[in-house]
Amino acid sequence: MLLEAALALLALAAAMAARPWRLLASRKPLAHEAHGAPSALWTPLLATLAILPWAWALPTLHRMPLQLQWSGACLVLLMLGWPLAVPVLLAVGAIAALVSPGLSWADALGLAVWQGVVPATLALLLGALLRRGAGTHALGGVRPFVYVLGRAFLGTAACVFVAGSLSQWAGHTLPGVGEQLSLVARWLMAWGDAVVTGMLCAVFVAFKPEWLATWSDRLYLHDKKP
Secondary structure: OHHHHHHHHHHHHHHHHOOOHHHHHOOOOOOOOOOOOOOOOHHHHHHHHHHHHHHHHHHHHOOOOOOOOOOOHHHHHHHHOHHHHHHHHHHHHHHHHHHOOOOOHHHHHHHHHHHHHHHHHHHHHHHHHHHHHHOOHHHHHHHHHHHHHHHHHHHHHHHHHHHHHHHHHOOOOOOOOOHHHHHHHHHHHHHHHHHHHHHHHHHHHHHOHHHOOOOOHHHHOOOOOO
8 A cells, every 4th residue: 555655746746846737717719619618627637537537446346357447647647648537537536436335445546547647657757758759741631541540549558468468467457257267368358548649639639629628720630841
């Protein structure tokens, strides 16, 4: 628990230093938005707080042979950005502990760190690497696919699996599943997370790009001169 508490406090301090509330106060409009439009991030933020705690608490609300775990952290990261996603994901863990009598505060902290903060941070780092490639003129018109396939789909699978493996190394094993089978289960669950994240991000890019704080028309749509 000390490791999880330290990681949560470190991530929260770094996120607060970036003053994430500014994203909610005023969002820089995209190319297709009216100048001075209010932030649209309240919608994904409130949806996250309303839906994700139940997904995290579900394994403790029902007895199942395999406690399927859905993270959703990479989707939250893509929608809100890392500084805002960190406090929101920590709040999701706290709400999950309130709605599930079988989830202790220590377990909720572990969920918030290993299913929330860690995969979101890994997705942030992966996104920085992909943005460097997406910013080159050579990629041209394939840049939207870099975002949807690279960050939302394949990136989610990789980040969620790595975070799950780290949590297992820290002692958080899946109940009733052997250590080697736990890695297989985490790999399969990571792809479930990736499918949902990739599908929703593809829809949002097409119809609601203002719900994606990490999406940029300038970076992913407009060609740059070399």
